[in-house]
Amino acid sequence: MIARPNARDAETPQPEAWHTLPRAEAERILLTGPEGLQEDEAERRIAFYGPNRLAPPKRRGPLLRLLMQFHNVLLYVMIAAAVITAFLGHWVDTGVLLAAVVVNAIIGFIQEGKAEAALDAIRAMLSPHATVIRGGLRREIDAAALVPGDLVLLSSGDRVPADLRLAAVKDLRVDEAALTGESVPAEKNADTVAHDAPLGDRCGMAYSGTLVVYGQARGFVVATGAATELGKISGMLAGIRSVATPLLRQVDRFGRLLALAILAFSAATFAVGTLWRGHAPAEMFMMVVALAASAIPEGLPAIMTVTLALGVQRMARRSAIIRRLPAVEALGSVTVICSDKTGTLTRNEMTVQRVVCGGHVFDVGGVGYAPVGDFSVDDHIVDTDRYPAFELAIRAGVLCNDARLREDEGLWSVEGDPTEGALLVMGAKAGFTQHAGEAAWPRLDSIPFESEHRFMATWHRDADGESWIFVKGAPERVFEMCDAQLDHDGEHPLDVDYWRRMATDTAAQGLRLLALACRRSAPAGDRLGFADVETGYVLLALVGIIDPPREEAIEAVGECHHAGIRVKMITGDHAETARAIGAQLAIGIGKPAVTGAEIALMDDAALRRVAMEVDVFARASPEHKLRLVQALQDDGQVVAMTGDGVNDAPALKRADVGVAMGMKGTEAAKEAADMVLADDNFATIAAAVREGRAVYDNLKKFVLFMLPTNGGEALVVIAAILFELALPLTPAQVLWINMVTSSTLGLALAFEPAERDIMHRRPRPPGEALLSGFFVWRVLMVSVLMMTGALGLFLWELDKGVGIETARTMAVNAVVVAEMFYLVNSRSILAPVANREGLTGNRYVLVAIAACIPLQIAFTHTAPMQAVFGSTDLTALEWAKVVGAGLLVFCGAELEKFIIRRTRLATRLGLRQPPAY
Template sequence: MSDRHRDHVRPPSWHALSKDDVEQVLQTGPDGLTEDEARRRRVQYGSNRLTPPARRGPLLRLVMQFHNILLYVMLGAVVITAVLGHWVDTGVLLAAVVINAIIGFIQEGKAEAALDAIRAMLSPHATVIRDGHRRELDAADLVPGDWVILTSGDRIPADLRLISVRELRIEEAALTGESLPIEKGTDAVYADAPLGDRYGMAYSGTFVVYGQATGIVVATGGATELGRINQMLADIQRMSTPLLRQIDHFGRVLALTIIGVSAATFVLGTLWRDHAPAEMFMMVVALAASAIPEGLPAIMTVTLALGVQRMARRNAIIRRLPAVETLGAVTVICSDKTGTLTRNEMTVQRFVCAGHVFDVGGVGYAPVGNFSIDGRIVDVAHYPALSMAIRAGVLCNDARLREDNDVWRVEGDPTEGALLVAGRKAGFSQHAGDTAWPRMDSIPFESQHRFMATWHRDPDGDSWLFVKGAPERILDMCEFQLNHDGKRPLDVDYWRRMATDTAAQGLRLLAVACKRGAPTTDCLEFADVEQGFILLALVGIIDPPREEAIEAVSECHRAGIRVKMITGDHGETARAIGAQLAIGVGKPYVTGAEVAMMDDAALRRVAMEVDVFARASPEHKLRLVQALQDDGQVVAMTGDGVNDAPALKRADVGVAMGLKGTEAAKEASDMVLADDNFATIATAVREGRAVYDNLKKFILFMLPTNGGEALIVIAAILFELALPLTPAQVLWINMVTSSTLGLALAFEPAEGDIMKRRPRPPRQALLSGFFIWRVLMVSVLMMTGALGLFLWELAVGTSLETARTMAVNAVVVAEMFYLINSRYILAPVTNREGLTGNRYVIVAIAACIPLQIAYTHAGFMHAIFDSTDLTLLEWGKVTAAGLLVFAAAELEKFVIRRTGLAARLSHA
């Protein structure tokens, strides 16, 4: 696509131009372009297609999957096991590396499908006028200046400036986030109008749900709104997750530490203790084998996978594995409004009659609720104006309310459906109305007239006319109002004041009116409804918040998570819904137009201070996410439309709607909500925090185990002792017992206070000062128990093989006891819940015991590991060494709790 094309058709100019100006600029007319001119412009502007972005080839994509610190750790383990000649272990680890790379390769391919999903939204065909003749052609052949004819059901093939419309409504939710189809016209609007207010435009990829229109193509391919979003999405690099960043840092530090300690040990052993270099090399290999956390990648994957399964049971489908834990680090959730925070079921909440304001109870399409005045339930039959207003709303209506399997559904316009539900609550059903008050004729709603009218006969045979529509239009048609004591002259000031007050509460407004009498002919004409009506009521309608979303937002606030509403809807509506959800209470809302005028520094400040953003475009949503991330926040972003895809991809966790979401949004996301419910996000955050807790617990379990083994080897080298653990025995402990035991911590249930904690700082290191202390303390305890037992046995004349067997078992038994300690980082485990609350811990220990018995007493194990049988007394000594670790770890927790340090360390 040429730069000239992009500059020539860049919005917002077209919606601000009149129809005549558009024709003049594009040098076109009612006969359309000639074929010769269309061919010339196709050369100039290119085809009406979205250009696919440049992508890495499959081989490079596969190679890049190995550029991952977790895989480096596993490859390090591969080298160590190969040096030791344990080829089975080498093969298993290599297989794990390859499988991880393949999974990453597949996931990257799926992520690129988001761009394909956007390109698939382009219409394949279009009806155009060329050379004065109407014809159908491939939409890819459209050029600026073409005249396109639209009818109900069409997908719009390019960005169009509308020239003529007839009752045109376009579903633009995918681009603007509007919950209802937009009524279109032909008038120009101001140049800075947000996308949702450009009523004279029709955009590529959206749908005509009703009516007909003719429009002039003003942008094709990459110059369309859809094309701009496609380019934004292609330019965004997916963010690394907090966990992967922490693991990357942790892995680098650990690798440097292992290399440094190993090199220092080798130098000291050869130069200071005069050990043979070959002997020292094998000792250093044993040291490295004891320090490398071979089980970390596997345990991390298992823990995340278990989180995926738990979330799936709660309607949260995870598409990228690391997103599970990232949810637990979220500090800000940016949520769409319609259907996520709200029910996506329009509901009548208020009838404003002359002298009375009635509140309507109940939410959604279920016809359950009462009518009240100031909290006092009233009988509708005692208020003639309310009763007639409800009747008018039900009769002047083309929607249908149905109950299927105990679920109420609306067929047709959601606003009309809300009036039917209100009628049911008052005891007036549509079926009864059709029977007792049959419709004789009607004038359907048209955007240029902004009302609907119907003609009915009542049970006595008298004729009635009912109208409903925009309040200002209905007011012009009325001369009277129905008071509690009968018909009175219209008080225009009262109705305008009430309309302003009701709209300020975020309610969409309709007015309903009636008059007794028949049309002048057998058909209802516009002349019959121009004047003489009696105003019955203003009706306030809103898409109410989900009850579970209200509690979920409250839970997020308790957890220290900010919730922000970013919607394409109008500001007052967003503010009112936000107030009911406790989002942005007492604060102003900010519109997309205001966001566009801010520089990055101002936007960072506003993004943190303001919680409700209205009339937001794709660029606005993307900038808001970036501003929050620049402030150090971990951001989850929800969305359902193509307009949300760039922000979803940029966010730390992109959350797409499963029910009403577009494929582009789903493919750009990390998680899909199967029920489109905000409460599911809060549940997923809880699971994410539990996953991170369990990973921390595993690391706190694993590092002391490896640290204890390393200290044993270092002590033996420095003090010229016989090696208490051979390299093969170290590998046995790490690969067979440590991973087996540590896996149980992946199944730990969430702790009770997990959603009462503040989010962890995004830049917090994986190992805090407290964690380092805990690792050193337990490492020293394990070394003390195993090395002390080893030296004791040698001192009393026990053979080297038996002493080593006891040292190995002392480390493993200490791990078994410390596994129970590790269930809670600070809380005691010396109670029933602590000892038996996780059955997988019991199963892991039960599985480890026969492995150690086989290691100790099986003949073939003796041949492989130089182990020997132990007596009951020797097993008793081994158990005592393990109990030393358990008792000391619980004592440390007790001291921390008693000294008041627990509160400060609970988030470490």
């Protein structure tokens, strides 16, 4: 019986514990060895374990997916409205309503198909081929044929085909950013580590889907397919349901309540008209149908789509690509942004910031790979040629280096290890370029960096023909080689305590450390060997390197804080580095950084508390990121999550708004996200939040415009029924008003620019209803004003002996003109609009009014329209009365705003809050 790697017997480790086992023990459990598996054994195992691939998820068929798009209360209401308008013979209205239903369903169908592509992107990361040893022979096979126990060979440029326990390693470095978020390639060896070591610290493992950037290795397969770390992420992603955005939840709730209200209102109106006032049932039925059709907000889905689409266009101009329309508005309601560190908050360009020499500490100016910046001591700019130790340290960093610094059309980049690139940039700032240095000090031999030895050494000859050996590496290792140090006034015995103290102080600032040393002598032989680098070196400097924060990210984080949005940093990097970067960004100042290992020990209740209190999370795995997002959501927060790796995909999908990086992000992250940042810049998120808030503002303004216009029509008819008056509006005229105002006026609010204080407000509460108590008051007030103007004008004209057709024509025009004026009022919920900016700040409002005027003139004065709607011509005086009715609404709405502003009701109503610092 073959022992299976994942079997649950006494001697078999858990799948995640392979990093704790010595190579020999892993071989014994896997029943394999240096010759690999025999072919027949591999065939038996693949029958047991299955192929090394990720199974496609179960999916609904296209037809069912399309039909499910119609399962929406608002669409049900729109379909009902289409049926009613068809019954009344208003085929244009019917066509518009049905077109809106179909368009919304198609958009949802397309977006759902895109979201499912995230799993396909993860499966595409699996390597198609693998080099193995089977039966002692080297072979290249389809990676799907790999089984636990196979001996796999890795070399530079390979994608790791399965999870491996490394057995032999030579200078192996693996880019694991997609899984761990680590900003630099991980150095690998065959050593064991503790059971609770984070994924990024498991030096003896190589994981499926990661990329070998340097060196060679061989390792035994311990997990394939769904059992790999990549497979676990795919399983997590498949099990996560996307969360509906706040707007969709609000609109769904609003649609349900409005549908019930319309039905109840219609039934009550019919009963009052027929049973109490004795109107003919047929006449009342037609009126109720017309009022119900007018009350249905058929313009809401259209205005939502247009407003969101305009937001998408504006965001695209700011390098934010929206993949799902509702994400535009969801950004505006975000209360917490969980951001990755590397490349989003930081530049992803390693930079030397500090150089410690004997007796002096140098600060290095400039950020990124552009060789621009000064050197300073105690904030005073200095010349390097006055400090021999510092100058020689710069030379050592440039010469003991395998990276290349390149410029292409003004853009600087590094080929090779980013840490080595940072040393080249520092040299260029001092005027010591790599090309000039190698020409004057040619390299004769080198010892490449190996993780076992933790240093690199190079042998050079200077212009005088003398030999120099330069060393760079981990400080503890280089300290062991040195017995002297170079100070400002020459060589002195090594002060180990000083250097260790400075190393601790520099590391506490989150900087990665390198030590530089030299020896002025030639190797013992004609080649540079390890015996030549054991002792006798002079310590030159400690170099502190960091991936610095983006300047624009610092400003954007501040803007988010002013907007009441918490910013949390979740990274795979080390806690010290994360805390230091966080402090520079004003994230988590004075608070501890919590690691993934600590998160794993917390239950859900404890994690909810910690997630709200702590702002920096380090060494976080995919499970930790997902749990953090869920904990914040369980606390009632609206969460935006940024990420670039496969490890971020589950959290991106779960978040209210998933934000992927466009430049360095994996396809899996992009497909799981709602938004992609084309410039990988956190500042773009802050700009997108601003646009999202503007979108929601405009949707609220549209609702505040739409409901009173429908309410005004309804109150006119209800008042006529209650007081046994002649109906001021016929069913056809009600539908005309609704069609004209919905198709021309309301759409203009989608183009409304963001208000100036929009990023100084707190995020709206996630559970806030689309219609607050204040909104209900505003709807009732404006509805009453419209009814007063239209019904009052209708009764006044009848009292003067004018025919009922003329009175009704004036009532229809009074409602429409009132809506034109109220459209201008609706440009701002509280701010006054009786000024130049308020009247002309949105040219689309003026265009909409200009388009509506000829429609009303045609309704009033053309014979075909008069025949259909029963309208008549109006005199100039009668038109003046109509305009007066409209001005009543405008002045009343502005007076209400003025009173609220003067009595400071806005703050108490939660409409205007102080900035959240």
